[in-house]
Every structure is written in C-alpha cells, then in structure tokens.
Amino acid sequence: MKKAVAIFCMAIVATVSFAGVGIDWQTSNGTAWHGATDLFNYNAGEGLLDRYSAIWQLIYSATDTIEAPDYGNSANGYVGTGVGADDVVWAQREIQLHGNDGGTPCADGTTWNNWMLAASMASTTYQDLSWTTAGFVYQRIFEGTPGPETYYYDSATLPVDTTFAGGTATPQQFYISPDGLTQPTSQFPPAVPEPATMGLLGLGALVMAIRRRRA
C-alpha cells in the first residue's frame, strides 16, 4: 500500500511540479496584407500570403516592453538592438508567398494557407520544459523580407506561464486576431542615405545651381 501511495505521489508530482513553458501560437482568424480594408471577410487576394512571404515569430521579452524591430539585425531575428534591448526570438516560421499548404513545412512542421491559418494538423506549440524565468511573449509578423518601408505586425504581450509540465498539461493558448483579421500596419522608416551619399546629393545640387546662374 505504501508503495502504491508513493507511486501515486510520484505520478502527481510528475504531472504538476515541473516548470516550463508551452505556448500554442497561431491566429484565430488569419492575417490580411497591409492594404486590406475589410478585416472581417475573406476577400480574394487579400490574404497576407497572397501578396508577400512572411516571417512569423514568437518573441520573449523579460520586461514586457516590445522593442521596435531592426531590419539590419537579421542574424538575431530582426529584434531591436537599442540600449537595454532584451527581446529574444523563441520560435520562427518562414512562410513562402502563397503559403506552404502542400509545400515544404516550416521548421516546426506546420503549414499555412494564404490567410496564415493552419493547413496541417501539426503541433503549433512551442515548448521549453527547462524554462523557469517569468516574462512575456508577443507575436511579430513581417510582411515580406524586413527592409525599409516594409510592414510588420506586433501583437500585445502575454505573461508567460512557467508551470507548463508537458504531458497532459494543456499549453497556453496565444491566438492573435480573435475578433477579425490581423493586419501588419507598423512600417519601417525609409532608408536614410549614408553621409557619402548625402555629400554627392549636395554636390549635385550645387552644380545645378551654378548652371542655372550661368544660364
């Protein structure tokens, strides 16, 4: 009897006491491209992947602060690089133009249609059973390859539950776009010309001015 009780206790401990994170991240309704005007209907050709490829990220932030992305930081998933920046990409899906339904799955095995709705029954859960640090996560979607004047979307943050035990435990559900289509509306600024380029522009303007005066 004691042995049975001991085994039972071990089983319960195994169920509830391991710390970790498990986050099921996907969209409820899908994602439209930045120019779509109707976010409550699936109008043909208005899905984000109808027009662009996408990079879709689950990002951890210790401080509940979403740092603006940096398109020059491709080595670290384009996260911000300013002073105090601490955002880290936990998981990333790179989805080709027109989606990858029937094509090559993302690294996590998932496939998505033009609206970025799940096209396969693969797991959409990111899990790390060794993670114990509190913090927050958010989702970011880049429309196409990040660069000057391209668009992206940042979700609100979600506090991370660090008590996920795996097994029968259900992961945190982090579904963006619960009320309509998600839309990338944030935009990177135009590229700033380098000083040398600025100098050339200035020289050109000077030449033009001299020519006009002579004429």
Add this chain to the structure above:
Amino acid sequence: MKKTMWIAMVGAFAASIVAASAQEVLSANAVGYIKRTVKAGGKLETFSLSLNNMNEISNVFGRTSVAQEAPRNSTVYFWDGLQWVGGPKGMSGWGVWSNRVVLPGEGFFIKSPATSTVDIAITITGEVPDDSSFQRGITGSSNITLVANPYPVDFVFGSSVLATGAVRNSTVSFWDITQNGGNGAWVGGPKGMAGWGVWSNRVVQAGEAFAFKEAGSSRIWESAKPYTWP
C-alpha cells in the same frame, strides 16, 4: 492512425455497425469491443467508455475492461474541471479511483507503466448503447471539458453539434502521440471566422477523447444515436 482496424459483427446487427477507421471494433450481437493501444514507456493515451457496462447502470471505472486490462503501474487521469486527478494501479488495484463513475461522453487518460517496453493493447468492452441520445455537459467560459463520443463510432469533428454549436474562439485540442518526440502533445486550434479550419475534418475515433474549451456559456452537447440498432 496507422493502426489496423476492422469490424466484425455477429448476429442480427451485422450490417449496421458503423466503421471506425483506426481502431479495432468487434461486436457480437449488441456487445462491442474497441481496441486502443497505449505506447510503452510511460506514454499517455485518451480513452472513453462508449460501451455500457453490461451488468450495471453506470460505468464504474474499476469494473470496466479498461481498468482490468491495464497492467499494474499504469496510471489513470481524470479531468475534474480544474486539474488532473487520478492514480496508479497498484497491487490492490486502482484504490479510490476504482469507484469513479465515468459518464457517457467523458474522456480520461491511461498512462503506461514507465518501465514498460511493449505497447499495451487495451480493449473497451461492453454493450453497444441503445439510448436514443446522450447529453454531455460542456463547461463554458473557456474552461476545459474532456469529451468523447458517447457512441462507439467515429465521427467528423466539424460535423458534430458540439463543433457547430460552439461560439467563435472556442478551441479544440486532440491528443497526438506522434508529437513531441513520440511523447505526445495536444494539437488543435480555435474556431474562427472560417470555422474550425483544418480541424473541421479531424475524425474522432471510437473510444478517443479530446479537450474542448467553450468560449461561450456552459451548454449541453446532445448527441443523437448515429445508428438504428440495437
């Protein structure tokens, strides 16, 4: 899904049994058998008792074929609405969990012994229900209910009243033992503007359970008998 399945029916109801695509279902007269397999090495699999105990009005877990066939050191987990509760099968059986009544349409997990090295086949045995319908309470406000088909047949999730009657942002999760390196994990998704998406076509097997979160109010899932016998 790759497990062999076949149905044999003896007696007057031979032509009526509904095929289950991935589980072994046998039946003699109105007695049915649904075979489910729990992977070895402490792996989990969902179960439901979609066949009635032949001698009692309710399905008392300890007296079911599932409880009896599961080897010692297997563990049963029931969802009590807030957390998993349950315990192992010891020398004296299932202890207090022997008396747990399993409702029609209620799911639970069986975990194989951690030291097991061979997959465990467990047969759900009982009488094919002749009730014209079953009612299963579904907890609302995005709480989890572990549900299953109360009848011993497969069904397409998206076609069920449970799925069509759910409000948007309800979610469904199926246990998939092939995920997470063969340790299993929940897979599923929300009901959105486009309905249940890919999960609409998910076939729920006879004897399988799944997790359902109703985003709306608590409700009753009334499931009508999908066959004309017994």
